[in-house]
Amino acid sequence: DTGVSQDPRHKITKRGQNVTFRCDPISEHNRLYWYRQTLGQGPEFLTYFQNEAQLEKSRLLSDRFSAERPKGSFSTLEIQRTEQGDSAMYLCASSAWDRDYGYTFGSGTRLTVV
């Protein structure tokens, strides 16, 4: 297990289409986070899972966004009816319960909505 994997690395989609991103955390990490990073900004929190339970969602996560983490393993983030404002880097991170002060980040999925 070499780290947090995200797929795809890049996604270009037309406005109005649905997209889904996948994150595979480090296997022994029970906590998983999604962040969004727009150009010139720091990452902003979207949502957080502990095992399979989604414990918190940011107000940034509109009704068009949904995230799941079935069986507490990988996670998916789906955006429905994409808008140009959704263009951003979507970062996934994970952490272990006993060392949760630091995250391990994935390389991110860069979404471009045209």
Add this chain to the structure above:
Amino acid sequence: AQTVTQSQPEMSVQEAETVTLSCTYDTSENNYYLFWYKQPPSRQMILVIRQEAYKQQNATENRFSVNFQKAAKSFSLKISDSQLGDTAMYFCAFRPTGGGSNYKLTFGKGTLLTVNP
């Protein structure tokens, strides 16, 4: 709510020189962690150094050290003997200790550091 401010959008330094990146934060929490993350171009974000607020001693990791001033809510990063590979965006981040929503990190807007040969 916590806020993290990085007042230097861009900085540059000559190879082998020392540079200091600034970060201030605002919080009503007494116990928390502070972090510096490095994000090289088109590469993943990695943790550079972290500081627990209850520790008075400043954290160090090889060429990286911090100056943590809790009363001033200041957390600067010093990079000694700068190397070309240090070129990256640097983010300061804050997280309260404890459970619940305290697991999420609050980031500053970042400082783009360029190390020149």
